[in-house]
Amino acid sequence: MANIQSIMASEQQVAALMSVIQRAVDEISAVEERLEQYDHALVAVRQSLKEMGREKSKMEVTQRNHHELLQTLDSMLPDLSTRDRQVLSDPDLTTTVGLREACQAAQSLLRLSSTSVDGNLQQMAAVAEQKKLFEKLKARFSQAVYRQMNNFFVHMGNDGAPPVDSLQLPSHSSQHLKLQPYSELMHWTKAVDNRQVVR
Structure with a gap:
């Protein structure tokens, strides 16, 4: 009888132990399943x-490329100042100050318009627009210079004409001094004309 009770108590203990072990296995499975979910989440x-x-x-x-492109465009397409544009569009070639401003603006235009542009960038709208603007300013300023020089020569011819009964020509040095202020503009005009012929 004592043996039977001992066996029965043992079986109950074993059953309880098995139940505990099963719960532990279930818990471990749940933890493993959760860890697997976390692992998938971590992979994602x-x-x-x-x-x-x-x-x-x-x-x-992309940002670096854009920055470099803008720097490249700025270096290749430096713009004329608003004042230079005004001077080139409507120059005053009759005063010393106006003539000096016109010469400075014209040199800036010549320098900027001769800046070489990479062949691939020639197709860009900004490059084409800038080139068009420079050509327009050159043409307008050239016309103003030609008109001024024509008027100047006519005026100089009339003022410097010797009297009808005189056989003496006006002094060459005095004519040269009158033309001297326009020498830089003449060089500019020649440079522009040469470039247009080369093109």
């Missing part, structure tokens, strides 16, 4: 982080 997060890193790198490259 890692992939997302890698993708974000690649996107960030692409954005940095």
Whole structure:
């Protein structure tokens, strides 16, 4: 009888132990399942982080390229100042100050319009627009210079004409002094004309 009770108590203990072990196994399975879910989530997060890193790198490259492009365009397409544009559009070639401003603006225009532009960038609208503007300013300023010089020569011819009964020509040095202020404009006009012929 004592043996039977002992066996029965043992079986109950074994059953209780088995129940505890089963609960532990179930808990471990649940924990493993959860860990697997976390692992999948971490894999997705890692992939997302890698993708974000690649996107960030692409954005940095794009931003750097845009910055370099703007710097390149600025260096290749430096713009004339508003004052230079005004002077070239409507120059005053009759005063010393106006003549000096006109010469400075004309030299700036010549320098900027002769800046070489990479062949691939020639197709850009900004480059074409800038080139068109420079050509327009050159043409307008050239017309003003030609008109002024024509008027100047006519005026100089009339003022410097010797009397009808005189056989003496006006002094060459006095004529030269009158023309001297326009020498820089004449060089500019010649440079522009040569470039247009070369093109």
